[in-house]
Amino acid sequence: MQNIEQKLALQLAARQAAGNLRFLRLPEGMIDFCSNDYLGLARNQELHRQIGEAYAWEGEPLNGATGSRLISGNSQYAVELETWLASLFKADKALVFNSGYAANTAILSAVPQKGDTILYDEYIHASLKEGARLSFAGRFAFRHNNLDDLERRLKKASGSIFVVAESVYSMDGDSAPLREMLDLCEKYGAHLIWDEAHSTGLWGTNGNGLACEMGLQDRIFARIYTFGKAMGVHGACIAGSQTLINYLINFARPFIYTTALPLHSLVSIREAFHFLDKHPELPPQLHGKVTFFKQKASAYLSLGSQFISSGSPIQALVIGGNEKTKSVAAQMQQAGFDVRPILAPTVKEGEERLRICLHTFNTEQEISHLLEHLTSALQ
Ligand SMILES: Cc1ncc(COP(=O)(O)O)c(C=O)c1O
CATH class of the missing domain: 3.90.1150.10 (Aspartate Aminotransferase, domain 1)
Structure with missing residues (x-):
């Protein structure tokens, strides 16, 4: 019998042979x-200084968050930042996550339930697919940006239906047809989960993304914004209704069972948006x-x-x-x-x-x- 080291080494060798060893x-x-x-x-020295100064203003902050948001890791700063993000993204509420990866696995693993259906564009990010895999809902891919294929799937879907798409696909750079997709979602009573990772900071007022630029934000069930790409810092948030955010606080495991972002990261998010506001x-x-x-x-x-x-x-x-x-x-x-x-x-x-x-x-x-x-x- 192979021992575990041999088993892993064989898989690495197969990757090497296929020319795709990472x-x-x-x-x-x-x-x-x-x-x-x-x-x-990320490399802007003026923003770097601005973050340092804003952080210094916070008196004697903790070096780390000390725990999950639900135990000891919450702070006035985090709560105020979320109120500010909700208004930036024109949502009832926003909830900060440690990364886009965490936010995506959180929403898809927690919200769709057994008997529900997740319909996702075949090219969505690995973190969204991972969340869908963790859910007990049925999940089906539709062809990339293909509304006919999506509609075919919608006709067969059962339970609460969730459609998952991105404002900018990370490996292709193209965008989902948001307006037409929302029309279809509404026709079949489906809810859109919309990832704005690669459009946060690049479109909309003060970088509030493509859905806000198109004025379609109120028709979307949940939006994910990330801060580690154009915003040059780290972290993410989900924007949606008060009920959705309360639900995530209660049921989303990547939110509950992890140490919250440290204050420095929260200050960095706020300052990155201030910086963008000053540099339209x-x-x-x-x-x-x-x-x-x-x-x-x-x-x-x-x-x-x-x-x-x-x-x-x-x-x-x-x-x-x-x-x-x-x-x-x-x-x-x-x-x-x-x-x-x-x-x-x-x-x-x-x-x-x-x-x-x-x-x-x-x-x-x-x-x-x-x-x-x-x-x-x-x-
Ligand atoms: C579309 C998309 N969503 C989410 C993520 C994950 O975001 P983060 O890097 O903040 O974990 C990525 C990262 O590459 C992405 O491309």
Whole structure:
């Protein structure tokens, strides 16, 4: 019989043979075209100072939260932050979670019950799928952004129905058709769970996301916003009704059984939004870089059609095959561009891709050079 070490080693060897072994690497000083720091806030020294000053104002804060929010980890600051986030996101209430991963597993594992149905876009984030797996509800994927397939599933669904979709899909960069999806949800009495991880900070007033920008927030059952991407800090919140938030406080295990975020993280969230409020030029600057990238890719380099259509800072070029995709990424990295290959099983086999993330701090010259190198790496 194999011992456990041999069993694990065999699985790692299989990954190695398939060309998709994951490993940790340190930053190597290349030009960042892969991080989620779209607005450059994670590296912004003015924001860093602002967080330090605001934190110092809090007197002699605890270094850690000391426990779960339900035991010793709650604070006046957390409660006020949540009231403020609820008003930013135009919801009755907001509840902070330690990460988007925790928020997503929380809502999907806790809210849909036995006899209910979860219908999810096949491309939703792993954390949403994980939450659905933990739920006792039935769960079915519908084809990516395909409303006909969603409707076919809705017709067969039973119990309370939950539809799960994202404002920006993390591996494709495209968006769910929110308005049409809500029309369908309302037709079949379904509730939408809407993840705004990659749109928080980038759309809407003071970064309150796509649903608020479209004025559709009141038709959505639950919205998830994360702060570790464009906001440059850490954590997440769920925005929804008073009843939903009370329910999560009572039944969501990733909220109940974990140490709350420390004050420093809460201050960082608040200050990141203050900073964005003082710098409204940042999201338009980013959208300008996206437009430049797309124009350059299609008009000058005939690469446009190879990219998945996306108005977000995530631009994905499907190459196909782990080895080929890794080889193109390696050539880009040798040229100094930090572009990462996204391989199967993170995406479907045959859809392996380069995922290029654009940032306010990427210059037009860097973007042009990146695309020129990409054109030659693809030949
Ligand atoms: C769509 C989506 N939702 C949720 C998450 C998880 O958020 P966090 O990084 O805060 O755990 C991610 C992270 O990549 C994501 O892409």
